[in-house]
Amino acid sequence: MTPSIASHSERGGPVQLFYQPPGAARRPVVDRGQGIYLWDSSGKRYIDASSGPIAANIGHGNLHVIEAAHQQMRKVSYASRAFFENEANALLADAVTELAGPGLERAFFVSGGSEATESAIKLARQFAVSQGQGGRWKVLSRNPSYHGSTLGAMAISGDPVSEAMFGSMAPLAPKVPAPFTYRVPDGHTPESYAHWCADALEDTILREGPQTVLAFFMEPVGGLATGALVAPDGYYRRVREICSRHGVLLVFDEVMSGVGRCGSFLAAHQWPDARPDIVTLAKGLAAGYTPLGAVLASRQIVDAVAQSGGFMHGFTYASNPLSCAIGHAVLQETVRGKLVANAAAMGARLRERLQEVQQGSRVLGDIRGRGLLMAIEIVADRDGKTIFPAETRAIERIVALAMERGLLLYSRRTANGLFGEWLMVAPPLITDAGQIDAIAGLIGDALAAFEKEVPARGP
Numbered sequence: 001m002t003p004s005i006a007s008h009s010e011r012g013g014p015v016q017l018f019y020q021p022p023g024a025a026r027r028p029v030v031d032r033g034q035g036i037y038l039w040d041s042s043g044k045r046y047i048d049a050s051s052g053p054i055a056a057n058i059g060h061g062n063l064h065v066i067e068a069a070h071q072q073m074r075k076v077s078y079a080s081r082a083f084f085e086n087e088a089n090a091l092l093a094d095a096v097t098e099l100a101g102p103g104l105e106r107a108f109f110v111s112g113g114s115e116a117t118e119s120a121i122k123l124a125r126q127f128a129v130s131q132g133q134g135g136r137w138k139v140l141s142r143n144p145s146y147h148g149s150t151l152g153a154m155a156i157s158g159d160p161v162s163e164a165m166f167g168s169m170a171p172l173a174p175k176v177p178a179p180f181t182y183r184v185p186d187g188h189t190p191e192s193y194a195h196w197c198a199d200a201l202e203d204t205i206l207r208e209g210p211q212t213v214l215a216f217f218m219e220p221v222g223g224l225a226t227g228a229l230v231a232p233d234g235y236y237r238r239v240r241e242i243c244s245r246h247g248v249l250l251v252f253d254e255v256m257s258g259v260g261r262c263g264s265f266l267a268a269h270q271w272p273d274a275r276p277d278i279v280t281l282a283k284g285l286a287a288g289y290t291p292l293g294a295v296l297a298s299r300q301i302v303d304a305v306a307q308s309g310g311f312m313h314g315f316t317y318a319s320n321p322l323s324c325a326i327g328h329a330v331l332q333e334t335v336r337g338k339l340v341a342n343a344a345a346m347g348a349r350l351r352e353r354l355q356e357v358q359q360g361s362r363v364l365g366d367i368r369g370r371g372l373l374m375a376i377e378i379v380a381d382r383d384g385k386t387i388f389p390a391e392t393r394a395i396e397r398i399v400a401l402a403m404e405r406g407l408l409l410y411s412r413r414t415a416n417g418l419f420g421e422w423l424m425v426a427p428p429l430i431t432d433a434g435q436i437d438a439i440a441g442l443i444g445d446a447l448a449a450f451e452k453e454v455p456a457r458g459p
């Protein structure tokens, strides 16, 4: 007999959630998805207002993608790169590099964001070695930041909590401060602080020894680690200049921000004077229809590595036909539906609606992001920008109150709230104006309910 979910539950233990602490609430069982909506097995409907963890970019149940997957599976689902090239891989590589534009003419496909980070690190290293610069191996990044959960990706992620647990197992890379804009040190404006943060990158390169520094990784528009942080424009140019001056490769982690999410195919396109040397993608690339990630790099980088013996790196599922066919269909749908432009337009509308919510809210401190990669920062008081004590579990409560109201908002308290706490508001790129208004309305309702639970601070 095929075991049902109910029969698993009767055993008393969570099924996929075996790692949750004892007593943690069970989650509803998902039943189906269509467009921006998901339904659980009781029939309750939710708006997927963060596209899961910012993955379901084109919404659920897209028939074109389902059909493309079906057709590819009928032809061949898997054939190893060791024996064959495959057409789906070539089509996806052509499409993604065309959309990414000049300077990113080559693509290598993997199964997700962490694999893309690992692959980008190794590509950078092999390129340096091919150029006779084998002394370069240090990978700098920002604090806070997130580049994935494998040990290599963790070593270049700025997260004090995961460092405390796993730091001794991987050589932690030097970090420079992320240019936060909401809280800046006394005497600074967001612009002057961003300038200072870029200077900190140069100081770190000089201190470490420029001939030892391989790459600088950053999320051009932040993910969960910074709550959709967007730096002042001058920061991007300055970072590019510093990397170029010292022969350091600039890697943009666009696992979250890429594939149209920020209102341009790459977030990088919004800062044309800060072109990255390497870009990583995942999440929106296959939009939740299959695990897929990519590393994009210039022809020069990839050719140099190829000529020096080839890329010493790979995964069993790298560039597999099924995932590539799905990714290609997702890109076709992204272009056909003009979803990149829609992300820009709906992002602007979402910001306006959230600003209206903020006017009536005691706890909505900051609204930031680009396109449909937005976040709202939650504070105990807006004047002092103070963070709720951990016991309030503010983010957890707001997520629960939103979920009661049929709204899914992705978040968790990152870095123990050291840098603040926020929720991601990042619905699928197919979201229309009425749906944006509904999302903002439900966020307003959830925040109002939360405010009733927490006493207002005295003057």
Ligand code: PLP
Pocket: 053, 111, 112, 113, 114, 115, 117, 146, 147, 148, 149, 219, 223, 224, 253, 254, 255, 256, 282, 283
């Ligand atoms: N990089 C960024 C910016 C991310 O947001 C994530 C995941 O959230 C990753 C890398 C890791 O991606 P994955 O979870 O697919 O391994």
